[in-house]
Amino acid sequence: MPAAPALRELQRGFADAVLGRGDAGARWVAGAGLAPTARLQVYANAIARTQIDTLRATYPAVLALVGAEFFEAAAARYRLRYPSTRGNLQAFGAAFADFLAALPEAAALAYLPDVARLEWLRQEAALAADAEPIDPAAWLAALDAPTPLQLVLHPSLRLLASAHPLLTIWRYAIAPAGDRLQLDGRGEQVVLWRDGGEVALAATDAASHACIAALASGHDLDAAQAVALAVDADFDLAACLRSLIAQGLVVAFTQTGERPT
Amino acid sequence: MHDASTLAMRPIPAAAGIGLRAPHLQRVLAERPRVPWFEMHSENFFGAGGAIHAALERVRADYPLSLHGVGLSLGSADALDGEHLATLRDLVRRYQPGLVSDHICWGAVGGVHLNDLLPLPFTVEALDLMVSRVQQVQDALGREFLVENVSSYLTFEHADMSEWEFVAELVRRAGCGLLLDVNNVYVNSINHGFDAHAYLRAMPRAAVREIHLAGFTRKEALDVPLLIDSHSRPVDAAVWDLYAEALALLGPLPTLIEWDQDLPELEVLQAEAGRAEALLDARRARAA
Incomplete structure (x- = not known):
């Protein structure tokens, strides 16, 4: 078993794992019958869903114009490029317009x-x-x-x-x-x-x-x-x-x- | 607009209330259904004004109100977000909710918010941090704050104590109230293989102010059972049993039905609240 991490170190490792920035944090997770990375993936999926659904609710016209498949892919990239900075999700998504403006796949629109x-x-x-x-x-x-x-x-x-x-x-x-x-x-x-x-x-x-x-x-x-x-x-x-x-x-x-x- | 100084705090009764979500708001305002109290998410009112505040004023005028936060991120190694806390303080002053709460969890690190209720390691370091954070919140609000136990899908290799020891010690040392989520106790007892009854018995009885009930889903095709606190289904039979046991230990308490995903008609939530009310009645009869 690796040495006990400080809380900040553990939380950084967790965040990296659920944001797809490396699985080093998994070594502190008790597998208990599952791969530690599989347990972290449950959180990764839930976090992504919450943040992408927030963008769907804030940007219904963008969603209608580009379609669900394109929107989901763009939103998934946005939340990694411009991570949420507040505990209040009403503040999430402010830079979506700038993100779309720089998105080559959206240049035609x-x-x-x-x-x-x-x-x-x-x-x-x-x-x-x-x-x-x-x-x-x-x-x-x-x-x-x-x-x-x-x-x-x-x-x-x-x-x-x-x-x-x-x-x-x-x-x-x-x-x-x-x-x-x-x-x-x-x-x-x-x-x-x-x-x-x-x-x-x-x-x-x-x-x-x-x-x-x-x-x-x-x-x-x-x-x-x-x-x-x-x-x-x-x-x-x-x-x-x-x-x-x-x-x-x-x-x-x-x-x-x-x-x- | 109501003047906060004239708005008396209405205590939450020891009865079965409902988590009020946006799709039900207009119906509740129009029909004023017989519901003993409502709980709403604090962050929905973090904007300065608008229709959502007008609606909350009307709900608050007709029902006892509890404000339940999901975004304070109490257990983050990062400092508490002072602006978030100040907004919550202003909201509490304005609406004088009967109860105000958030979770025993973390949600952000290095300024990046994951907007989820993430599990803490049950270490002395995390406990000390949570105690100081809850005290900071109670000082800022000038009133008792409730903390809620969360569902989790993993535990950490390093722990100095069990989850129930962590929760009980936090509440004792911080001098706060406990929002006991009985569904989360059950979900974690399956996910992490502990005795839910022992968990309930370890709770600081005099500090429990509120109980949460909700439905879970079962993640399929895994080597071990994993229940997900989805708030998307009726309360499970095993959770009703555990709730009855909690009432026997704790006496009748304000109890909330939570439902967030796949939200059904209000009547379905009222029927769930009715089941809780029947168990509360049985407990009151025994106490009388």
């Missing part, structure tokens, strides 16, 4: 990494903090103030601009309608937010997307409007703000220079 990015943002939006929308009356009064406003947008708001018709692809993957996905090749800008309990997704024009992104990064209304007008000279700030307010996505505002209330 150029839009696939963006679909994965969208699904990760969907999960972020679902789990983000709650916040109450602002009172519309206070908002109307603030609009009359002479200094520019800074907005605090809802914690669940996420944005993703894609060179691909991303939302069209995602919707088709989740609930196919018609025989084939018809793509005209134009990119889509997607806004995600939590509406009631569900995550809502909407495509928006490039100028509105630029405006919301500027607001989300802390620019005041004047600056955000300037960014949007540079994208499209016909951009309508009032309409964009009405949409945000109507969806309950503005949760606080300040006059420039103050701290958000």
Whole structure:
């Protein structure tokens, strides 16, 4: 019998064995009628299944687009390339889009990494903090103030601009309608937010997307409007703000220079 | 949103509750079935907000609630994940669960998480580590924490004590509560060839706060029997017998039916809870 390992050494050996990095840890396992490696394999299989199932649940559109066999193989490689770093599995899978972007076998599906990015943002939006929308009356009064406003947008708001018709692809993957996905090749800008309990997704024009992104990064209304007008000279700030307010996505505002209330 | 300071802790009754999983959540909220208490997985609520918290607030308003963790990785040589512990602390403050628990296991090394309930060697080193970790958790939460014995599919060559000595000594030294999983005792007694009755008798009776029951599967075509704690089937007849024996030793205790894989309709879980309730009733009648 080999010398007793320290706990850390034993746990490293166990982890190496179940992650396919060598069976040295098996020498500390009591076989008791089975090969020690067979006992470790029970754990290896269970761990892989849990982590791959987590990716399946987080990335249903990627799964639908590539099929179960491809997805399982990609997920099995992902979990070894980007090991889980938290005890909470909701944190697992953040780098799946980057992994898919570097996967030669997926290169033919150029839009696939963006679909994965969208699904990760969907999960972020679902789990983000709650916040109450602002009172519309206070908002109307603030609009009359002479200094520019800074907005605090809802914690669940996420944005993703894609060179691909991303939302069209995602919707088709989740609930196919018609025989084939018809793509005209134009990119889509997607806004995600939590509406009631569900995550809502909407495509928006490039100028509105630029405006919301500027607001989300802390620019005041004047600056955000300037960014949007540079994208499209016909951009309508009032309409964009009405949409945000109507969806309950503005949760606080300040006059420039103050701290958000 | 409920203010945690106004939410009184509701103790978990000595009755048969059900592990509440996502597919049953909407039905439970809509129909409010007669279930004495529910247990849910702590990590499902580690996000800051959203529909899952709204649902938990409603469950919490109508039922006593236990929060059961699977991701604290108490027995890892790595330091405890401070962020994980802080999130759990905030969750416990917000919802004031009647019981809060995790497992006697490890799950991570060198920052890599395996997201499973992995077996510890029953050594003095591992025991000392578990004692200090459970004390750290109880200090952070400011309340009693329960630790649960896990199923295992291997043991290590080097051990300073038996599993039941390890569990009993941990609970005694850490001053924590014990969540006794009777199915896991049975599964391990078959997998590792020990006497399940002796295990039960070795448990620190006054510290047992809760019992878990679940179904296992049998791994076929091996040279030795190997039971897998799959939470995918009804409670086995041998486990019902062991549960009755545990109640005779310990008295009536909060008992939970767990089912995770191949989750059936809620009625199936209620029927399993009903079987546990009948055994609890028999035990109460004897005590009266």
